[in-house]
Amino acid sequence: MTDCDVLRVFCGPHGDHGNELGVVREGSDVPDEGERQALAAKLGFSETVFVDDPERGVIDIYTPTTRLPFAGHPCVGTAWLLDVPELVTPAGEVGARLDGEFTWIEARPEWAPPRTLREYGSASGVEELQVPPPGEWIYAWAWEDAAAGRVRARGFPGRNDGIEEDEATGAAALLLTAHLRRALNITQGKGSQILTAPQPEGLIEVGGRVRLA
Numbered sequence: 001m002t003d004c005d006v007l008r009v010f011c012g013p014h015g016d017h018g019n020e021l022g023v024v025r026e027g028s029d030v031p032d033e034g035e036r037q038a039l040a041a042k043l044g045f046s047e048t049v050f051v052d053d054p055e056r057g058v059i060d061i062y063t064p065t066t067r068l069p070f071a072g073h074p075c076v077g078t079a080w081l082l083d084v085p086e087l088v089t090p091a092g093e094v095g096a097r098l099d100g101e102f103t104w105i106e107a108r109p110e111w112a113p114p115r116t117l118r119e120y121g122s123a124s125g126v127e128e129l130q131v132p133p134p135g136e137w138i139y140a141w142a143w144e145d146a147a148a149g150r151v152r153a154r155g156f157p158g159r160n161d162g163i164e165e166d167e168a169t170g171a172a173a174l175l176l177t178a179h180l181r182r183a184l185n186i187t188q189g190k191g192s193q194i195l196t197a198p199q200p201e202g203l204i205e206v207g208g209r210v211r212l213a
Contacts, residue, residue, distance in 0.1 A: 002029050002039065004048075009077040010168035010192040010208035017191040019168035020213055021077040022048040027060065033067065040064055046163045047074045057084040057096070065161040070094070070111040072170015072206050076103050080210035095203075104207035105170070106199060109178035112171035115139045117179055123152035134160035139172040144187070151176070153188045168192035170206045177204050 005025060008018030022043045027050035030036050040048040040062035047068070052058040059078055061068045068074075070091035079087055079096035080103040087094040087105070095106035120126050120142040129140055141153040153176070155166035166172075167189035177184055177196040186194040195207045 002026070004043065005081060006045075006213040007077045007081065008211045008213050009073040009080075010170070010188070010194050011211050012187075012191040012193050012209075015209065015211055017167065017189065017193075018209070018211065019073050019166065019189070019192060020045050021074055023074075023078055023081055024048065024050045025054065025081075027052040036060065036062055037065075037067065041161075044162060046157070046166050047071050049074045049078050051078065051082070053088075054082055055084075057082060057087040059087055059089060061089065063157075063159065063161065064163065065159055068113060070107065070113075070171065072105070072107070072112070072172075072174055073168055073208075075105045075107070076170055076206065076208055077210050079103050079105055099207070101209055102195065102207045103210050104205050106203050106205050107174060108202060109174050109204060112175050113137070115169075115172045115175050117141065117172075117176055126152050126154055129154060131164045132156055132158065134158045137172075139169070139176065141176060141186075149182055149184050151184050151186045153186050155188060165189065168194055168208070170194060170208075174204050174206050177206075 005023045011018035041064040050060040091111035144150040155169040183197040
């Protein structure tokens with residue numbers, strides 16, 4: 001049986017909620033892409049990370065059905081677990097830093113998989129949404145307090161792979177930040193918290209709390 005650390009990423013202010021993440025520290029134990037995909041499907045997390053070089057931060061990311069060149073909450077969680085200054089993903093090098101209770105990554109919005117950003121008129125409208133049918137990845141959001149940059153959001157992957165709603169999605173938060181061109185404080189899902197901030201040269205920081213599950 002391959003060892004797998006289970007984390008919760010983007011936890012709320014009291015350390016609750018967050019999106020579960022599986023991290024296989026010994027990626028060499030599962031070298032084949034097909035085997036990695038099968039294990040990710042078996043584990044059933046929205047994403048599973050395989051660490052191919054812990055010192056350099058080389059990682060490989062899978063959903064239950066596909067391999068991803070980049071994803072937000074897997075990078076934040078793995079950066080916290082490995083405590084490295086950067087991660088190397090197929091999309092590019094992701095900067096990483098720990099700052100008190102928050103772990104931050106720095107990435108480019110063009111690395112994120114496509115998402116449909118769908119704005120609603122109120123936070124309560126987002127909270128009342130039913131899970132849409134499979135088809136497109138929808139990030140539903142509304143302002144809670146536009147002046148303060150506070151957003152209410154929910155993520156619906158639409159992949160028909162058993163993950164009907166994603167509790168906290170860093171890549172979608174990154175895309176929303178790029179779209180709005182401002183720092184955000186996002187409450188997603190049941191109570192996860194994601195912080196973002198635009199940086200020079202088109203980069204965006206995404207940060208949150210990480211805990212062992």
